[in-house]
Amino acid sequence: MKIRNRHAAVAAFAFLIAPAASAQEPPAEEEAEVVAVRDVTAEHIGEEITVGGRAVEVRMIQGSGFHISFLSGFLALIPESHMHLWTGVDPMKRYKGRNLQITGEVMEENDQLFIGVTDPGQMKVIQRQRRRRR
Secondary structure (H helix, E strand, O other): OOOHHHHHHHHHHHHHHHHHOOOOOOOOOOOOOEEEEEHOHHHOOOOOOOEEEEEEEEEEEOEEEEEEEEOOOOEEEEEHHHHHHOOOOOOHHHHHEEEEEEEEOOOOOEOOEEEEOOOOHHHHEEEHHHHOOE
């Protein structure tokens, strides 16, 4: 009887921990495919994509908002009407010279391709990987 009880106890224990052991961790946030700003073309207009590149200039245009320019001429625009969402952040200091990933719909106006950024969550500063000296 002792052997039977011992096996029953082991089986009960295994039954209790099995769901926890086989439970999968929640899926990690998928990395979005990032299109380099130099590769964004008129074919992307109307698509929601993630673009990546180095912001070379950030300037405030009165009545329009912040324009974040990339070397390729691509823009990210933060409309003045949405600037209140960037509390405690100066886009000029935060984004200039930084590698950014911006997610949103590609639009065009006057032959200028851009993404309108209406939420700070659409922009992500990417830290550069530093090389270690050997």
